[in-house]
Amino acid sequence: RILITGALGQIGSELVAQLRKEYGTDHVVATDIRRTENEVGIGGPFELLDVLDGKKMVEIAKKYQVDTIIHLAALLSATAEKNPLLAWNINMGGLVNALEVARELQLQFFTPSSIGAFGPSTPKDNTPQDTIQRPNTMYGVNKVAGELLCDYYFQKFGVDTRGLRFPGLISYVTPPGGGTTDYAVEIYYEAVKRKKYTSFIDKGTYMDMMYMPDAIRAIIQLMEADPTKLIHRNAFNVTAMSVAPEHFEAEIQKHIPEFVLEYDVDPARQRIAESWPNSIDTTAAKQEWGFHTEYDLSKMTKDMLEKLQAKYMKN
Ligand code: VAH
Numbered sequence: 001r002i003l004i005t006g007a008l009g010q011i012g013s014e015l016v017a018q019l020r021k022e023y024g025t026d027h028v029v030a031t032d033i034r035r036t037e038n039e040v041g042i043g044g045p046f047e048l049l050d051v052l053d054g055k056k057m058v059e060i061a062k063k064y065q066v067d068t069i070i071h072l073a074a075l076l077s078a079t080a081e082k083n084p085l086l087a088w089n090i091n092m093g094g095l096v097n098a099l100e101v102a103r104e105l106q107l108q109f110f111t112p113s114s115i116g117a118f119g120p121s122t123p124k125d126n127t128p129q130d131t132i133q134r135p136n137t138m139y140g141v142n143k144v145a146g147e148l149l150c151d152y153y154f155q156k157f158g159v160d161t162r163g164l165r166f167p168g169l170i171s172y173v174t175p176p177g178g179g180t181t182d183y184a185v186e187i188y189y190e191a192v193k194r195k196k197y198t199s200f201i202d203k204g205t206y207m208d209m210m211y212m213p214d215a216i217r218a219i220i221q222l223m224e225a226d227p228t229k230l231i232h233r234n235a236f237n238v239t240a241m242s243v244a245p246e247h248f249e250a251e252i253q254k255h256i257p258e259f260v261l262e263y264d265v266d267p268a269r270q271r272i273a274e275s276w277p278n279s280i281d282t283t284a285a286k287q288e289w290g291f292h293t294e295y296d297l298s299k300m301t302k303d304m305l306e307k308l309q310a311k312y313m314k315n
Pocket residue numbers: 076077078114115116139166167168169176178179180181182
């Protein structure tokens with residue numbers, strides 16, 4: 001069985017659905033700090049869990065006899081920058097609790113890192129798997145500390161920890177909350193609802209992005225990978241495309257010709273975005289566990305617009 005924290009979030013809601021499809025509904029225990037109307041989390045075993053409550057986390061892990069924990073609960077970059085101490089407490093406190101459960105019960109462990117684990121002094125183009133990581137955001141500090149802590153638990157305690165440095169993730173099931181790359185999700189929702197969007201990230205700001213189906217497949221593929229082939233663990237660079245707001249605009253206009261993109265740059269989130277790479281190198285993931293993606297900008301845009309039109313434009 002698999003225990004998932006933050007199961008009602010942007011990644012969690014789709015990962016729960018896919019894992020339940022592949023392994024069976026009762027195989028996946030969804031947990032989150034609150035219940036929502038989100039049918040995915042409630043469509044099978046669900047427990048309320050605040051990841052700062054390590055005792056309850058162990059109880060749930062034992063109750064369902066889990067063998068894997070996927071720790072997703074965290075504050076994303078923009079929110080973390082507004083509440084840095086709260087972000088440290090939740091992102092690191094939650095991670096330590098989850099790693100301790102994995103150590104005590106000898107569970108396989110996954111938690112995401114991010115392109116946010118890189119900083120202004122990191123090579124910006126085709127960022128290597130192994131390179132300097134001095135992020136200047138609290139979220140980035142959390143992600144680098146998290147990567148080091150997960151590698152430590154692997155080396156020191158033999159916990160089978162694995163991680164992915166995710167780019168911006170784009171999805172239509174559950175919108176993200178508090179990310180810097182959220183513009184790349186909002187743009188599709190607004191294109192369908194209002195045929196216009198005002199981006200808080202500036203024209204020409206390149207960031208790596210990936211469609212959620214590719215991200216979910218990468219998690220499952222990494223967790224099922226042969227451990228003897230893994231040279232790296234926490235965490236692999238993965239991405240599908242390096243794009244800027246104007247690329248989304250041009251692709252959306254192929255489907256909605258009257259779509260208009262305007263800009264009203266948010267300095268706080270623009271600063272975060274500019275501290276991240278323009279593009280990252282995914283050779284290690286490809287070589288060590290066969291990472292690949294199926295969605296490029298064109299295929300993702302077609303699918304996003306179709307799914308959102310079905311969701312919002314019943315008529
Ligand atoms: C964020 N969506 O914007 C997350 C992610 C690479 C971006 O870490 O904070």
